[in-house]
Amino acid sequence: MFGLPTLRRVAQEIGCDVAAARDRDPAARGVGTAEILSSWAGVQALLAHRVAHALYETGLPLAPRTIAFASRAVTGVEIHPAARIGADFFIDHGSGVVIGETAEIGDRVTLYQGVTLGGTGFARGKRHPTLEDEVTVGSGAKLLGPVTVGRGAKVGANTVVIEDVPANSTVVGNPGHPVRVEGRRPEGPDADWIHLPDPVADAIKALSERLGSLERRIGELDGRGAEGELKELRPKRGPSSAGG
């Protein structure tokens, strides 16, 4: 039942969550607990979730969903009352965060605004992501399906994660792929997702070069020199739109 031990646990979790905001949001340093509770949307959403989840676990109908609904209306953060969230959790800014029913979040996890921990279809059972301890997920990232994000991993802003993420790695892009594992660039034939060989561009470049040399040869034969000018093809430089 919803007794004194549950209240004590919820109070402890709230204390940890306020401390997490102070620890991970530079803007919250030196700010009093009352001010954080009254104006940090991510902290308010979490506070509401702690209560909704405790009620949900007692089997009480209606109230958990009503709290979650009211919290979403006020904070813009939607957390299903069944979602499991560990200690020291922090949502920075809050707005647009969605955490699905079977999502599981470890300790000391940080989410930025616009993160989705969502499902991929209408399947029942475990269908939302699991985030292990000390994971950071950047703004706008979408993590879809029952994927596991390993301990200490970082998910870059706007990344779309559809596969498991190794511990202590950084994943970016769509689809999300590791660009750092244990602080080092991944090695191997599949490691560079951005500068992949392009056989079609290579074939066009070869044809263009051949056409240019034929035109020069014809120009020499009839004594007029090369006519027209073929623009030389150069490999594209600069950052790829695919990220990375």
Ligand SMILES: CC(C)(COP(=O)(O)OP(=O)(O)OC[C@H]1O[C@@H](n2cnc3c(N)ncnc32)[C@H](O)[C@@H]1OP(=O)(O)O)[C@@H](O)C(=O)NCCC(=O)NCCS
């Ligand atoms: C991913 C992130 C956490 C950095 O992690 P990191 O392990 O320190 O990684 P690095 O900065 O060394 O970047 C690794 C590579 O990924 C690239 N990268 C980093 N973030 C990226 C992103 N969001 N999308 C695409 N590529 C990204 C870097 O350019 C770098 O590329 P390189 O290997 O070609 O040099 C950070 O870039 C990020 O996205 N943080 C989210 C912050 C946020 O949401 N803030 C909102 C505040 S309101």
